[in-house]
Amino acid sequence: MKPTFPLLAVSFFAADIQAGAGPFLGIYLQAQGWTPDTIGTVLTLGAIVGMLVTAPAGALVDALRQRRAVVVGASVLTIMAACVIWFSQGFWPITLSQIATAIAGSVMGPALTGLTLGMAGQKNFDRQFGRNQVANHAGNIAAAVLSGAAGWWLGLPYVFALCALFGVACIVSVMLIPARAVHRHYARGLAQDDDQDTSKIHADSMRMLLRNRSLLLLAIVLAAFSLGNSAMLPLYSLAVAAAHRGGASQITAANIVISQIVMLVAAIYASRLIRRFGFWWVLLATFVTLPARALTAAWLASPWGIVPVQIFDGLGSGLQAVAIPALVVHLLHGSGRVNLGQGAVLGIEAAGGCLSPLLGGWLANRYGYPVAFVALGSLAIVSLAVWIAQGDVIRRDCDTRRDTLDKLTDLDATALFR
Template structure:
């Protein structure tokens, strides 16, 4: 298997590993007597842990020459943490499981981005990472469909077993990537011409938040994404809870349906992202993702019915699918030449995580006290802050996002370790 194909296989199988049992957590705990506020707060605890871990995880990816081993350790720990939920449903046991899942999951994002950059270099990153994300979303579709069917047929225990199987297959995939295929200097964005990049300063210290503070476009990107995820992160689990509470669907099957619809749209969005970036630039593509969320909140509030999952999750798929390709690629573009690309990825993920960590608690409290429609409208309203940031600083952001010095070029061979 070519290294690039092995990387895509890893992205496929790691999809079901990275977030543990993911959206099934809400309905799993609800079936065991948990309220929406308790579910929201325990997810927030995990989100905070993941938020705090992403910047150090990015620094670790930049520093280590054992990136494949890092993926293996993170994958194994995530599967074990998910299995802990099956053993005990006590509040602090569940919280501990979510903390471990969030910390190990936080390492997988920068690790996969760093491995990709080290294999195909800057010129091949956009195209190969787009393929990785198509595979990742396809993995989510398959895992969610199987989880929904297995959960309906055999109970939630089968969902945990499936996560373990995907974990084992991800270990096989990472073993198929030759160690020599990864250039670890290229993987952190070092050894390139830093003079052309908006945020490159080879003399600057490499600490995580200094990267963010020294690069204004990166700071604005992170702030906009933090506000977006404050409104977005709770939308899917809350919508699933709302439908189940209204007796509009069987918990496992409906939760799987919400994931499958969103992930299928994400596959198409991720496939289109690289072409859209070349056509309109990063700024316009990311703006499109910010526009989708307020509309999603209004629809979710208006249509708490089984068929409402189609427009609600289709909008989620557009936003998340485009962001999954455009955001990491933009961070690479901004920080090329600094040797701190994965620190930057981690820092942006930290700010995103801050919004995502607070979102379930905010949404859960609003849903518990005022009902699900109010929660959806409030979450959609909060997310308009991302539009204010992105449009308010549009001139400087467009310049940073479309600088001709950094327009992505087609790679010679995106799967070859020496691509340039």
């Protein structure tokens, strides 16, 4: 069995760990009498903690030799959070569960990046990570369908029991990856074989992240994009559920399933598009999807509006899920700080994302859902302005790095793609 098979299984079951039960949690808490702004506050508190641990999580993945243990730890946190929601609906127990969920999701990103880079190498990273994302989106579809069915037949609390089951399956899957299949130096972005003397191998200073202008620009545009985008799914689920009175869990599941199907298709073609058009053009296209999604959500607050709203989400998020980690690897490979860089970028992006539910919930509660959608979508202007204005810098850095990367040693991973 190829070692990438259990890696795909980890990506599949990690879907519920990374995404969490946020949309379903919002519907569940709304049924318990919680208001949109209170729900947004709880989600924001958890997301703030997740944001703060993302960069340290990347540094931890760089430092540890047993990177599979990080996945196990994140899965355990998810199981614990699901148990807390099952037994209590108080403000602080729910808040603590969301903190645990946010930490688990933040840790899982750099962990999967490190495992993939250590198995596939830099040149084939985008191909394998694209496959991982296909499995991840398939896992999200399965989780959403099962969650919708569980919410309909058994009640919303069973949605959280399903999260715990996915956490257990993720632990089993990651333990099936042979430890020797993950090259510890390549996994952190050091172009060195494992059998070399480790005492002579040193990673670059952490300050090099601050000197990488393209990396900083990427983080800024993602923060603005995430500030507008992150609250869209839970808010749109709440808006449709409030307008049509019923089938809340099914509406949320449909939102997730449609976007995940589109994300799955986008992930299949992401690496091909990156190699043909380059990182800059692919990410530019994703930033355009946010205002289109926001205007559609404001105009069509109905079950039928789910389709176009979530298609835009799927296109943008599906391409970003492959292009962003691949771009960070492209910019940092050879430094030994790839996973720290991934965590730093994701952490700054999460800074926007953790404020999004608070901002969106406040706007929806004060001015209504349509105004909230338009306001959130307008934040894409910041991302587009910075990305276009600094396009020459980013494309020049990418072109320069290609020559550098060609001179570095890399893993021979051809057997993984036959």
